[in-house]
Amino acid sequence: MIGYIYYILDLTNADMYIGSCWKHIWSDRKSAHKTCKDYNRKAYEIIKNNNYIFEVLEENDFIDKEERFKKEQYYIDNNKCINTKNAFGLNIENVNKLRMKYYYEDKKKYSDRTKKYYDENKEKLKNYQKEYKLNNNNFLKRRVCCIKCKKEFQYINLKKHNNIYH
Numbered sequence: 696m697i698g699y700i701y702y703i704l705d706l707t708n709a710d711m712y713i714g715s716c717w718k719h720i721w722s723d724r725k726s727a728h729k730t731c732k733d734y735n736r737k738a739y740e741i742i743k744n745n746n747y748i749f750e751v752l753e754e755n756d757f758i759d760k761e762e763r764f765k766k767e768q769y770y771i772d773n774n775k776c777i778n779t780k781n782a783f784g785l786n787i788e789n790v791n792k793l794r795m796k797y798y799y800e801d802k803k804k805y806s807d808r809t810k811k812y813y814d815e816n817k818e819k820l821k822n823y824q825k826e827y828k829l830n831n832n833n834f835l836k837r838r839v840c841c842i843k844c845k846k847e848f849q850y851i852n853l854k855k856h857n858n859i860y861h
């Protein structure tokens with residue numbers, strides 16, 4: 696669908712607002728910005744100074760809204776503008792939270808992959824674990840001799856031995 700990335704530039708103070716919308720609602724969007732303060736306070740702040748440029752920055756055929764938002768966000772990130780919300784309508788301070796959400800989703804994807812690997816290699820991994828346990832057990836249960844009192848005990852009891860006798 697054909698969409699616009701647009702900007703509103705305040706010629707009195709060089710403040711810039713960046714937005715995006717579909718081509719077929721362009722005139723509605725324009726008049727909404729011009730007449731309605733609630734529509735977007737930041738855009739209205741520019742318009743009320745009554746000395747501005749309101750122009751299309753880019754026209755493109757976007758697959759969906761999300762692709763359009765991504766392009767809008769690209770312009771927001773690369774221009775000094777007064778937007779308090781990012782392209783996805785979130786407050787800028789909430790964007791970091793969103794990044795964390797994506798991070799956790801990626802992490803979940805990652806753990807799903809780990810689970811898949813585990814399911815496919817169950818037997819092999821079980822044997823690894825068994826072997827590790829056995830080796831570790833042998834290590835912990837091996838007999839050692841105390842340097843100080845020459846008593847013999849299992850390695851696993853070394854700490855206890857030192858606490859009691861030394």
Ligand SMILES: [Zn+2]
Pocket residue numbers: 841842843844845846856860861
């Ligand atoms: Zn000892």
